[in-house]
Amino acid sequence: MTSHPHPDASSENDAFHPDLPDHDASLPLRARLHHIRGDALDDDTAQTGGMRRLAAISGSSVGSEHIWMGQTHVAPDTASSNHHHGASETAIHVVKGHPEFVFLDDSSGTPEEIRLRTAPGDYIFVPPYVPHREENPSPDEEAVVVIARSTQEAIVVNLPELYVLDEEPPTEN
Secondary structure (H helix, E strand, C coil): CCCCCCCCCCCCCCCCCCCCCCCCCCCCHHHCCCCCCHHHCECCCCCCCCCEEEEEECHHHHCCCCCEEEEEEECCCEECCEEECCCCCEEEEEEECCCEEEEEECCCCCCEEEEEECCCCCEEEECCCCCEEEEECCCCCCEEEEEEECCCCCCCEEECCCCCCCCCCCCCC
């Protein structure tokens, strides 16, 4: 296999493979790989008060059909509004700060607020339809997490309050 340097091997190209030519924009979105730079995330996505979501991978950005991925930022000393993510399963990876994830549990017979305290490197799984909120108790450090969802777009249903999910959510066929 022979490698031919690209005539313009600038920072615009993939830093690990500067010899590869720029992609052919006429190819369908699902016929090529996509490189989304960290400084090119899209904030035109579903939002919840107290936090800022940025999309990286979505149906509209790369043609994904079964996944959405991005970042969430929660400012110091801030709590998000209560919300759930519909039929999406959500996986969260803590990158920066010590965010807390809050939901209600009534396994003792009385609903009580459960608070999951996290640190960088931790993961959280949020099942479909489970009401929750994110909080950042730090007075001076922003919390940043990477989010992956099992749907191509970010489903966000904002809620007036937390409640216990007391029955199985609807199944989608």
